[in-house]
Amino acid sequence: MSNIPAELKYAKSHEWVKDNGDGTFTVGITDHAQEALGDLVFVETPEVGDHFSAGDDFAVVESVKAASDVYAPISGEVTQANEALADAPETVNDSPYEDGWIAIIKADDASEVDALLDAEGYEASLED
Amino acid sequence: MPFIPHTETEIRSMLDTIGVNELEAIFDEIPDDLRCGQLEGVPEGLTEYEVTRLLHQRAAEDQALSCFAGAGAYDHHIPAAVWEITTRGEFYSAYTPYQAEASQGTLQLIYEYQSMMASLTGMDISNASLYDGASALAEAVLMAVRANRKSKSRKLLVAGTVNPTYRKVTNVIVHNQNISLDEVPFDNASGTTVTAALEAHAGEDYAALVIQQPNFFGSLEAVDEMTDWAHANGMLVVAVANPMTLAALKAPGQWGEKGADIACGEGQPLGVPMSSGGPYYGFMCCKQPLARQMPGRIVGRTVDLDGNPGFALTLQAREQHIRRSKATSNICTNQGLCVTASTIYMSLLGPEGLARVASASHKNMNALLAAIKDIDGVSVAHAGPSFHEALITLSKPAAVVIEQMANLGFLAGVSVSEDYPQYENALLVCTTETKNDADIAAYATALNTVLNGEAA
Amino acid sequence: MVDAVKMEKVIFEHSVSGRRATVQAPAVAADFSDLPSALLREDKPLLPETSELQVVRHYTRLSQKNFSIDTQFYPLGSCTMKYNPRACNTLAMLPNFLARHPLAPASHSQGFLACMHDLQEILQEVTGMKGVSLTPMAGAQGEFAGVAMIMAYHRQRGDMERNEIIVPDAAHGTNPATAVMCGCVVKEIPTGPDGDVDVEALKAVVGPNTAGIMLTNPSTVGVFERKIEEISKIVHEAGGLLYYDGANLNAILGKVRPGDMGFDVIHMNLHKTFSTPHGGGGPGSGAVGVSERLVPFMPMPHVLKEGDRYRYVTEADVPDSIGRLSGWAGNAGVNLRAYIYARLLGRDGMHRVAEFAALNANYLQARLSAAGFDLAYPDRRASHEFIVTLKRQAKDIGLTATDIAKRLLDKCFHAPTIYFPLLLTSCLLIETTENEAKEDLDAFVEAMIEILREAEADIEMIKGAPYTQPVRRLDDVKAARELDVVWPN
The missing domain is CATH 3.90.1150.10 (Aspartate Aminotransferase, domain 1)
Incomplete structure (x- = not known):
């Protein structure tokens, strides 16, 4: 069973969102997603300053045989991207919820987060 | 029957195994009204000696000039060994090295090719080749637009001294994506680009400047100044080079302060016959930060289960068979056989x-x-x-x-x-x-x- | 394998400073003192410094590390690994053909141009199209030419809104990638459980924005698209055009013509159907054929016959052409090989291609099925290829497509195509071609049965395969994470 921290919010497309309490939100992919993708060899992070609407593809994670889009779980502007992933994509495999974060987004409308799944809801979505 | 080994007895027994009475029955899922006729526009088959005579006659009509x-x-000149080895069946009739363990010959050769081309051009990385020089420029243009994320114009500056056919082909390939090329006029007396013509575009938004060296006229451009100018104006530099001349001329990777960002061109001078224009191959090399934007195949050295060195295709997730509509290009093949010839050519010449x-x-x-x-x-x-x-x-x-x-x-x-x-x-x-x-x-x-x- | 071959080093490891092969280069030392020194190179490029014998031995040894059609049965689905007749190579490499500069005047090129013109006519006839251009340099470029022609056609009619290309989910990845290169939006439609396109889904996506559909028939799942006439009608009535991906033309050569199925434009992979060499991944040739309405848009140059003289068209002859896709006229030498092959086959030989490719595929399908392998489409005829699915074996004993592929190498067979089409999990796409003899197909079946038995007895042994190749399974992850793509200078 994969790790699904209770304090985070989730998108059905396997992104997690952490409320930083200052209007910004940290985004990454879930333990389940990294497990399914296998050893990552590259992460394309978004540019700081880029703006995305919820559901836009805003990053790419690549394993040897697959490349998957990561979708912005909420609308907003990228204020930080995890540059360290460029040289160490395996961080996402090793630490999907901590060091393997992908970007920080300043939300256009923080209430969009409420529409995301909680840990229980995400876990249920994996069983579908 | 040409190239078909089946005897009557074998055909019979195979049809029995399938459970049909006749060959035609295998096609019973194809609607009858679609079945084609006799193909009268196709001539009768010839024996090998008849075809040999025909082709010798045709070749004789084209007196070598x-x-x-x-x-x-x-x-x-192409050394005799080049095509003797290139047309060995193990190179000639192999496919794309997807099964790495059974393709180490082709893969190692491509790795050696990449090393030679990267060194000739002064770049960090080479791909396994593209179709030809003209279409390689088109791919370089697409790559420059992807790679220069600060530029939003989808426009490039191209020296008027770049091979005009290359510019036409590039336009055909990129214009559907709303990418366009603006031409920089050159000085008629020297046949080279002058700085004043570039200055007219200072501060404008272009993804890259394309420079050919030696240029289409065989003249030498002031590549250091042009490269530095482009970089100072936020552009990447795409070099179009003749690899034969790079034994003598400054490598694009060393142009100006920082060097060109992408080098591409026609590989034909390195051991590929003129052969009415093809098959040739386009080479493409780039600096490390642009590696993931490069189209086409790339071979990497790695290790096997026992820790022994071996070679495999790498960075495949950029390619069409995985990325589909988001691939860096629709290209699947390289021009493997021509690259084989060139690698042997470069090894012989040194x-x-x-x-x-x-x-x-x-x-x-x-x-x-x-x-x-x-x-x-x-x-x-x-x-x-x-x-x-x-x-x-x-x-x-x-x-x-x-x-x-x-x-x-x-x-x-x-x-x-x-x-x-x-x-x-x-x-x-x-x-x-x-x-x-x-x-x-x-x-x-x-x-x-x-x-x-x-x-x- | 001989150890000397297995252990062959990288060419740079044979290099010794100052050594060289001499007779291939001019006897006079290099001198560029009349050129501006600021433009000259200072460092020595990393090219090997070796003798002629060392070079010949090295590359001969490398060749021996390869599987090839000339040495092994190569049942690679969707790739049509036919025998490449030696005559095609020998004759295409006649000195006058090799020495012809692409811009030699037509007056001194009648022999070559006649070959190209004849080939255009032959391809036109076997595909049922109204015009052929040989210039695209590979299948993907043929696709590009095809979609670009479709777009040019719509735009010339003032139809500016059509920008959607419909692609079945089973299609080759090049189809959607090509559509995007042509500035189009991709609309994917599903494949039904019987392998045919889902016609209802098609009806739902066509409309005033439909530029066209890209179809492979027989499709990538190895079956003939039976509803092709209905599909053609739906797309044409919506104002779109039909593009035929000729990847599987070998399955129908001499039996059905894309032109008769209603296609407006097709590309042919001459390196598949017309037996030009795959060359370790190219060069190919992706000739395109078009229906009447697309003739004006064909990529240039193609060969015209005027009286008994031949010449390439110029811009003035074909003002509506989508233009040039290559520096000259495509992969001329490849096209010459295809022409020679076509002349050796002749009319009757063309008919036999599909017949015997299909006979071999259906025979192999029947035998593998009887041997306990599951077919993806058990109720369908194979085209020239078919799919074995390993879902059951993967679940029961953990045997995957990769495992079979790697173990087959130990048994001297090249692997089938694996993990394609993407919509099927763990599958083998097997294509035999018409050239393989019955006993070779039988030997392949025996090898497959043996692997199944071995896997049931010792799956770990299979997971370690291959054991007989120059290397064992390679670390792809390391290759991608620690990029080593050039020898250190």
């Missing part, structure tokens, strides 16, 4: 041999220009050094001269006035190491005869 034409296809080929080609051009410059009706168009091509203008239309010279056994050059109307009756001439003093003298005599109706 003493070649003084270049413009992107060059008449260099750094010294390739430099000698470049030097002899260049010296022959100096000799040719000296031999023809005083002929009535010939002017050398550009001041300044030429590498192994040069533009001359004539007192008669170039097409007429080419036709008459062909009757005397020479391919005189390439007519370029259609692309460059500022030069009347212009002929682009070329020499390689294969020409000797007698060939050059004979060419001069023939040209004088054609232009002036007399022997020199």
